[in-house]
Amino acid sequence: MKSESEKILTISYLAIAAFLLLIIRLWQLQIVQGNEYRKSSETNRLRVITLPAPRGIIFDRNGVPLVKNSSYYCASIIYGEFDRSKVDSLSKVLHVTVEKIHEKINKNGMGPFTLIRLKQGLSFNEVTYIESRRSDFPGLIIEVDVSREYTYGNLGSHLIGYLGKLTPSQLRDPAFRDVPPQAFIGQWGVEMLFDKKLRGNPGERIIEVDALGREIRLLQEKQPMKGEDITLSVDINLQKEAEKAFGERTGALVAVKPKTGEILGLVSKPSFDPNLFARGINYHEWIAITQDKKNPMLNRALQSQYPPGSTFKIITAIAALEEGVITPETKVNCRGGINYGRWHFGCWRKNGHGVVSLHRAIVESCDVYFYEVGRRLGIDKIYDYALSFGMGKETGLELVKERRGLIPNTKWKQEKKKLPWFLGETFNTAIGQGYVATTPIQMAVMTSAVANGGNIYKPTFIKDANPVITGKAKVRPETLEIVKKALSGVVNDPGGTGWAAKSQLMSIGGKTGTAQVVAIKKDSHYLPEKFRDHAWFVAFAPVENPEIALAVFVEHGGHGGVAAAPIAMKAIEGYLNNSKLEKHN
Amino acid sequence: MLRVDRRITKNFDWITLSIVIVIALIGIMTIYSATRPPIEGEHSRFYLRQTLWLIIGIIALFLIVSFDYVWLSRFSLYIYIFGIILLIAVFFLGKAGMGAKRWLSFGPLSFQPSEFFKLAYIIMLAQQLSIINGTITTISLLRLFLLTVLFPFALLIKEPDLGTSLIILAIFVSLILVKGLHKKVVTLLVIISLVSLPFIGTILWEGLKDYQKSRLVAFIEPQIDPTGIGYHITQSKITVGSGKFIGKGYLKGTQGPFRFLPEKHTDFIFAVFAEEWGFIGSIILLLLYLFLILRALDTARKAKDEFGRLLALGITFMFSIYFFVNVGMTLGIMPVVGIPLPFMSYGGTALLSNLFAIGILINIRTRRFYLF
Incomplete structure (x- = not known):
């Protein structure tokens, strides 16, 4: 039997033990996990509200807003x-x-x-x-x-682009550290290109709240800074007319201002509605877009390359005149084709053009004439001139990864195909068929150089940007005068292949092109669409003092003069009409 | 009127009284901080009322010290019967608060009879045990249980006041253990508990109210639902933990005024203190309580008679259980049982009856010598 004192002593030890237990627990909560709990108590009480910065507005060259913030x-x-x-x-x-x-x-x-x-x-x-x-x-x-609202919907979507959440790789990229993780940033088109400018700086409100979520007081507030507005070189009216003219067809159009390289319009069909992306696209919509056979996400203006067809004759003609292998008066008799060895090289007009000089050869797009010119030039000369007009390399428009196109020469053939160059291939190249491939934007830059006296500008989306010359075409003004006259004839002379681009409002010069898809030359309209030829048309206007140069490409469109020329005309009228009206006002 | 004995002033236990007053003042400070409005606005008057109760309580304490505690032994039965009457009165006259009837109102004053009953009960138990010679036999254990525990326990369960009923049971068990049980009783109890073990859990569980069950579940697994039943525990731990080493500073705590912590000025007052004064402050406060408990145990050891010794022990057990369970619950190592922290939690009746109890302790210590 324990004495009373001993019992009480035991109780005292128990009390001390319990006390130590409490201290250990306190140490655990306040020292070991203290930082964690301090943070929890802060997050309990502080609510940080991000105030999104209104994004800069994108205007067209005439000050028409293309987007809205709502x-x-x-x-x-x-x-x-x-x-x-x-x-x-x-x-x-x-x-x-x-x-x-x-x-x-x-x-x-x-x-x-x-x-x-x-x-x-x-x-x-x-x-x-x-x-x-x-x-x-x-x-x-x-x-x-x-959210971003795209006033014009599908119109110019490849150019304006859209917003999206940060991608996983962007989340890791230090360049996007300032962007709130939930924010939408430009992921395509101009929205992406000028995102830093347009984005602005988000603001922040730090408020104290109680357990019921009621605001107790505002502790700190930083106003958001609106992003900068930008004015594009693009004319929405041109864009509208061009896309209307395209209708449901697949293809691309690039229009530039010859004197500066400003992009006036850029179409890639089919397009998509950027409004779908504005508040976060859902899975089904995304699948529908990306699995569409026509691939609406492909920017055909920069990312599709095809043989340029007869539009390439502009290069062949310039090269021949510059090299002196022909004069404007040089004549060739077209009987509807020539034979070379075992092969027959036909002219698109089976009956032949008869005896033609350079002017008529361009106007009526005589293939036999250019076979002869090609033979006299040789492939490597054609190559040099094509390159000096900006083909076979990127134009430098930073929108999407651009394709380079292809201009063949003997060296290329030797390296890639391990074969010598054949004359028959020169014939094909001279009329823009065979290996040669160009993108619509390259054709627009080339046409622009023809129109402006030989300057190759780096295309830009910014209105009144300082022009950047990236090259000089190998051409004298006299030569260009001859060619331009002929290109005007293509549209305006009787028998010109580009008659469909003729406008009552202004003088247009241009060149048709038809890129063969299959070798059988039949009337394209009776073929299934996928075997039909691709249609090209390059143009500039007004002929006397060009304000616009463009290239139109219609995939499986058939003949360039029929399919592509009217689109070019509509786009040019849309632009020049609009700018005239602007001046009146 | 009152003849003040010189020995009373000479032997008066100033140390116990000072510790209690310091703790009570810390309590009032903490109530002030916990109930302050988060922004400008009227300050609730809890801290003023608590101050008033403290003054009343100290006066009552001196009154209790002024007469010999032996009188408590003589009147123990009447005191006990009076306590029982109060408990019964709650059923007929009581007003409900938070799903339980615990309060009696007298005009503007309302008080909780169960607070006073605990004291009456301890006095009765101490007196009954003190008249037993040697260890407790089966007969006297049964008699004690029926006479002192069963009826009030049933009343309190019915109120329901789970906290107090468990305390009453706990004090009973601790006191009979201290008194000592006869070997036969120990054997019998072991057999009974072994037999009933499989059923006891179910019986207890079924007897609990839903909110009591969910508290138990929440204690074991607070993450199950952080906004629901586990909320008290989660927020209490955040409150304590966020104090870190030196605390956020007085009147700088946020968990209480912003209402994240429920029962901030009553059951969870220790959390509010720990948030503002940190680990250092908490250790000091807990040391004060520990010292008070050790001092009370020392009083029991030095008591001049069996009744005084058991009475002091009963009161010490009551304070200790309250203290460890309350702080343990605040720190998340005990289930949430609605019991206050003695001397700190807001509540007039509790403060008054606790000061009564301290008065009895001081009384026992002051009269520890057989001099008259």
């Missing part, structure tokens, strides 16, 4: 503060199914302070209803966000 309301919940038993009643308020809400919470719920967006684009009624019943839904907040 703000919209979202209902979001703070994961840790939201009472899950309220999902049913919340579902009724937001008109979002219970399953959908659970799905979103389960997918995004990580930390207790994660914001989960349940619904975007709340109506004003929904906002007022929720605000008045805030205490029924602890953890529910209304956020304001700004």
Whole structure:
């Protein structure tokens, strides 16, 4: 039997032991996990609200806004503060199914302070209803966000581009460190190209809140800085007319200002609606776009290359005149084709053109004439001139990864095919068939050089940007005068292949081109579409003092004079008409 | 009127009184901080009322010290019956608060009879045990249980006041263990508990109210639902932990005023203190309590008679259980049982009855010599 004192001593030791237990626990909470809990108490109390910066507006060259910023309301919940038993009643308020809400919470719920967006684009009624019943839904907040609205929808979508969330690789990229993780940034087109300028700096509000989510006070506020506006060199009216003229057909158009290299219009068909991307594209929409057989995400103006067909005769003609292998008066008798060895090289007109000089050979696009010219020049001379007009290399427009096209020569053939060059291949190259391949933008740059006296400019999207000359075409003004006269004849002379581009409003010069898809030459209209020829048309206007140069390409469009020339005419009229009107006003 | 004995002033236990007053003042400071409005606004009057109760309590404490505690032994039965009457009165006249009837109102004053009952109960138990010679036999254990525990326990469960009923049971068990049980009783109890072990869990679980069950679940697994039942525990741990080593500073705590921490000025007052004063402050405060408990145990050891010794021990057990369970719950190592922290938590009746109890302790210590 223990004495009373001993019993009490034992109790004292028990008390001390319990006390030490409490101290250990305190040490664990306050010292070991202190930083963690301090942070939790801060996040409990502080709410950081990002104030999105309005993005800069994109204007066309005449000051027409191409995009709008519109703000919209979202209902979001703070994961840790939201009472899950309220999902049913919340579902009724937001008109979002219970399953959908659970799905979103389960997918995004990580930390207790994660914001989960349940619904975007709340109506004003929904906002007022929720605000008045805030205490029924602890953890529910209304956020304001700004979305991009593309006023013209599909129009110029390849050029304007769209916004998207940061990609996983961008999230790791230090260049995007300042961008809030949920923000939308330019991911395509001009939106991407000038994203830094357009983006602006987001603001921030740090507020103290109590447990019911009520604002106690504003601790800090940084106003957002709106992004810079930019004015593009593009004319939306031209764009509109050109896309209308394209209709449902596949292809591309690039229009530049010959004197500066400014892009006046850039079409790639089919296009897509950038508004789909503005608030986050959903999986099905994305699949529909990317798996479309016509590939709407391909920018055909820069990323498709095809033989330029007869539009290449411009280069062959210039090379021949410059090299002195012909004069404008040099005549060739076209009997509808020539024989070379075992092969027959036909002219597109089976009956032949008869005796033609350079002017008529261009106007009527006589192939036999250019076989002869090609024979006299040799492939390597043609190569030199084509390169001096900017072909076979990137034009330097930083929009998407550009294709380089291909201008063949003997060296190339030897290296790639391990074979010598044949004269028959020179014939083909001289009329823009065979190995030669160009992109629509290269053709636009070439045409622009013809129109401006031989300057190769780096294309740009910015209005009144300082022109950057990247090259000088090997051509004298006299030669260009002869060629330009002939190109005017293509459209305006009787029998010209580009008659369909003739405008009542102004003088247009141009050249048709038809790129063979299969060797059988038949009337294209009776062939299935995929075997039809590709149609080209390059043009400039007004002939006397060119303000615009362009290239049109219609995939499987058939004959260039029929399919592509009217599109060029509409685009030119759209531009020159519009700028005339502007001057009147 | 009152004849103040010179020995009373000479032997008066100033140390215990000072510790209690310091703790109570810390309590008032913390109540002030916990109930302050987060922005400009009217300050709630909790801290003023608590100050008033402290003054009343100290006066009552001196009154209790002024007469010999032996009188408590003589009147123990009447005191006990009075306590029982109060408990019964709650059922007929009581007002409900938070799903339980615990309060009696007298005009503007309302008080919790169960707070006073605990004292009456300890006095009764101490008196009954003190008249037993040697160890407790089966008969006297049964008699004790039926006479002192069963009825009030049933009443308190019915109120329901789980906290107090468990305390009553715990004090009973501790005191009979200290008194010592006869070998036969020990054998019998072991057999009974072994037999009933499989059922006891179910019986207890079924007897709990839903909110009591969820508290237990939340204690074991607070992450199950951080906004629901586990909320108290999660927020309490955040509050304590965020104080770190030196604390956020007085009136700089946020968890209380911003309402993240529930019951901030009552059951969870220690969390608010720990948030503002950190690890250092918390150790000092806990040391004060430990010292108070050790001092009370020393009082029991030095008591001049069996009744005084058991009475002092009963009171010490009561404070100790309250203290360890409350702080343990705040630190997340005990389930959330709604019991306050003695001398600090807001609550007039509790402060008053605790000061009564301290008065009894001081009384026992002051009269520890057989001089009269």
